[in-house]
Amino acid sequence: MGMAQSVGRRDSYADTGAGGEDLISALPDDVLVHILLQLRDAAAAARTSILTRRWRGLWALLPQLTFADGIEHHRIVSALAAHQVPDLRGLRVATRHASVEYLAVWLPIVARRLTGSMLLRVVWHDNEEVAELEPEQRGEILLPCFQRATTVILEFSFLRLALPPSGVFARLKVLELVGIHLYGQCSLGNALSSPRCPSLQILSVQNARGLGNFTIHSKSLLELKLLKLPDMQQLIVGAPSLQMLIIMGCFTDGLNPSQPVANISAPRLELLLWTCDFVPSSLQLGEMAHLQCLVTGNFFVYGPISFALQNRCCMSIPQHFERLSVLNLYIIYPPVIGNTEYLMEDMTSLPDVTILNLDVTAYVHSFGASVFHVLRMCPRLKALCLKFPVKPSQLENHISAVSGFDVYSWTCNLMLNVCIRRKDMMTDLDLAGGDALAAVISAATRWTNTHASLMQEKATFLNTGVSVVSISALQDDLTCAVVTCHWIILVMKAKAQTAFCSSDCICDQPPHWKTEELLLDRLQEVEIWGFTGTEHEVALLKRKNGNFY
Incomplete structure (x- = not known):
């Protein structure tokens, strides 16, 4: 070994020429490999071979391989063939030129050698011709x-x-699937349940198609996240060790007439986030004695009577529990109330909670009545966190950027991945409450053909997380209604306007909250986010009969 190292030194010294001694190349292989790992790019590591003969081939000893964005798949095949480490600890691939044929070649190679983690990101949108293809045409x-x-x-x-119809993922602990289209005879639940995936602890499935029914029985699963799965109609979870369950944007296929069903058995669950509309009778929750934190969907304070169903769905989850350590509630006002119904009476009871996180999207309206309605149901409350996420000025700035439109919209926090006519026309939107439609129209105007159809009598917006939005001409106005997300939008051909509270607005009703006694004698802490000192905010805090001063 000493001779080989001496030869290596002579080679490196010779390669440096008159520049002096190459001390780095004299380092042991494992140190040089560690240096190459810091490049985080297998191609860049291979290019170091031009420095000296000492570095030649060292990249093939890397325990982890990272292929930078844009790598062509045939180069991955060649690199894996030249790679000399039998056990691959990590692989990261990001490509914009996906080839199903090459994936079929190199993925099995990686599957045999991988002992650690793999991230594979495939993006199609750089190639418009490929992006226009339906999933079954892409391979x-x-x-x-x-x-x-x-x-x-x-x-x-x-x-x-x-x-795969057979085989065991013996050591797999974390699996994340994003943007996949499932097909074939083997179901996701069959592949990931304990018999074939005995070590699975974290499972996340997001923005996927073809997952109509999902049944998983896992003894090891600790965290389960299901996000934006509109096709889902049946969910069955049997996970005795599950600690966290997040369900968002699922069961939203408004074109499917069948009623979705869910059955959750997770006796050790500690955190449950459920923001999907669900008929209470179709949701079965087993005993969850360890549940500490519950996060619900949006509860509408005012709206048409049809919103009452949304509110009952929202309240069906909390009513499963007698007491909770932490409860997150989101109450929503429309920008313009008009002659809509007061719906807070749909909230008839809450669990006995210790900590309440209450998000209030009220725009410019008085929200004291709704907040006190909630607090009256929490007599044992010890900590209260009030959040005011949307300010009128923010809404005005956002809407004024959409030239030629007035937007009155109900909040829709799940308005993500907007698809207009063509499924490939997709964009990820990070939306604050209340500006959902403004973002939709803003995105639509970036596409000439879509903007043209928007101005015609009818246009259809398809959304993977929302269902169907229909826009049709109504005299000089356009009316937009969403089927499953329960928000209504009015788009007018006039000067841009924002949310407003008129002198005869009913937002302050019922008024008895201003004088009614509110006893919160255990309240120790109040935290307020987004407080700007508006009249309605100050009015809430000045209540002298309760614990606010």
Whole structure:
């Protein structure tokens, strides 16, 4: 070994020429490999071979391989063939030139050698011709069985993915699937339940298609996240060790007439976030004696009578529990109330909570009545956090940027991945409450053909997380109604306006909250976010019969 090191030194010294001694190249291989790892790019590591003969081939000893954004798949195949480490601890691939044929070649190679984590991100949108193809036209890939991998993260642009019908993911602890289109005979639940995935602890499925029914029975699962799965109609979870369950934007296929059903058995669950509309009779929750924190969906203070169903769905989850440590509630006012109904009476009871996080989207309206309605149901409250996420000035600035439109919209926090006519026309939007439609129209005006259809009598917006939005001409106005997300939008051809509270606005009703006694004798802490000193905010805090001063 000393001779080899001496030869290596002579080679490196010779390669440096008159520039002096190359001390770095004299370092042991494991140190040089560690240096190359810091480049986080296998191609860049390979290019160091031009420095000296000493560095030649060192990249092939890297325990982890990272292929930078834009790598072509045939280069990945060549790199894996030249790679000399039998056990691959990590692989990261980001490509904009996906090839199903090459994926089918190199994924099985990785599956046999991977002992750590893999992140594979496939983006199609750089190639418009490919992006226009339906998922079945883009090709399909059979996911191999990763028997020794611990973490697998797949981010596809709705590439069709079939799961292996056999094999055991023996060491897999973390699996994240984003933007996949499932097909084939093997179901996701069959592949990931304990018999074939005995070590799985964290499972996240986001923005996927083809997942109509999902049944999983896992003894090891600790965290389950299901986000934006509109096709889902049946969810069955049996997970005795599950601690966190997040369900958002699922069961939203408004074109499917069947009633979705869910059955959750997670006796050790500690955190539950559920923001999907669900008929109470179709949701079965088992015993959850360890639940500490519950996060619900939006509760509408005013609106048409049809919103009462949304509110009952929102309240169906809290009513399963007698007491909770932490409860997160979101109460929503429309920018313009008009002659709509007061719906707070739909909230008839709450669990016995210790900490209440109450988000109030009130725009310019008085919100004292709704807040006190909630607080009256929390007599044992010890800590209260009030948040005011949307300010009128923010809404005005956002809407005024949409030239030619007035937007009155109900809040829709799940308005993500807006798809207009063509499924590939998708954009991720990070929306604050209340500006959902403004963002939709702002996005639509960036596409000439969509903007033209918007001005015609009828246009259809398809959204993976929301269902169907219909826009039709109504005299000189356009009226937009959403089927499943329960928000109504009015778009007018006039000067831009914002939310307003008229002198005869009914937002201050019922008025008895100003004089009614409110006893919160255990309240120790009040935290307020977004407080700007508006009249309505100050009025709430000045209540002298309660614990606010």
